[in-house]
Amino acid sequence: MHDIRAVRADPAAFDAALARRGLAPVSAELLSLDASRRAAQTTAQEAQARRNALAKEIGQGKRQGADTTALEAEATGLRARMEGLDAEAKRAEEAQARILEALPNLLDADVPEGADESANVVLHQHGEIPALPFAPKQHFELGEALGGMDFATAAKLAGSRFAVLRGPLARLERAIGQWMLNLHLDEHGYTETAVPLLVNDATMYGTGQLPKFAEDLFRTTDGRWLIPTAEVPLTNTVRDEILPEAALPLRLASLSPCFRSEAGSAGRDTRGMIRQHQFAKVEMVSVTTPDASAEEHERMTRCAERVLTELGLTWRRIVLCAGDTGFGAAKTYDLEVWLPGQGAWREISSCSNCRDFQARRMNARVRPREGKGNLFLHTLNGSGVAVGRALIAVMETHQREDGSIGIPSVLRPFMGGSEAIPAA
Structure with a gap:
């Protein structure tokens, strides 16, 4: 606003x-x-x-x-x-x-010019693109061969863009989410917050989903909305509040289901788990003072990068250009991971500084230690990261020629100590 x-x-x-x-x-x-x-x-x-x-x-x-x-x-x-x-x-x-x-946020001065994603700028890359000594498979080929990824049953239960996971793959997805959340809590200083999955109009309005993006959301018959990301309820916890500066930065994290209608995505990523109506994500939200938000943005993005590094993935950081930056963001870093099965880079995390754009919609302010008058807070959000896409990246990166999948060392305690998911 x-x-x-x-x-x-x-x-x-x-x-x-x-x-x-x-x-x-x-x-x-x-x-x-x-x-x-x-x-x-x-x-x-x-x-x-x-x-x-x-x-x-x-x-x-x-x-x-x-x-x-x-x-x-x-x-x-x-x-x-x-x-x-x-x-x-x-x-x-x-x-x-x-x-x-209906107007988007104003962009930071250092956001690159450009009309679409082709003008996004790669800032740095971690790791080399893996050269597997065999023809790599995509995640859905691996998952179906293991008997642990079932799209036909999901379609019977709910329709397209859903998946049923079974056995070790279901456990691996749960392991990824739990490990990521623990990492952000124990080492990155975030506070775990369990949030409602259904929210009201004011909550959706506060973070900018309404009125512009109503068609991208699922609405219940009693007028509530299924959250598209935990950013929505996490950020709105400070709506209509005046926080003392001493309470900042406020860093919150949540592992939650997310629900998106994927309006306008017909024909895109129709196979597999890349684009789902329901998926899990670890979300990070920071609330801070205006003079601290730029550094908080860098810090948050490093937290997400740590996840990808620990999982043994090849990734890169991109700054989005003017035409590709989201509605509520003043500046956004995307993290993309290399998927050997697809032979392509795919987004796995997006970290944005919204500055005071959301705070004005929410009437969320800070009382400075010195000086008179309250200021609007700055809010930031980032994926820490999307669990389903992390599962895809782990499967495709750590696949073996026989169809088994290596388990990154950080996940093994959640997998009963197993080093791999054996081939069927």
């Missing part, structure tokens, strides 16, 4: 910032609505002042026995006029809010 005062202060700069995302100028329309709202409010205040004066004149006149009919008629007319002005101001304010709430 944007502050109309920033638009007033420099409308050309605001339009230029939106242009980086390929959006048309909106400042003229916003300022016109803003002027209408302010004019109506000013006129209403003047009318109220006149009514107050009339009330005194009417009272004095009645005490003196004077005829106050004309004064009372004027007061009645002013009341009707004020009601009309209030309605006019409200209409302008609501129209202004509808425009503002």
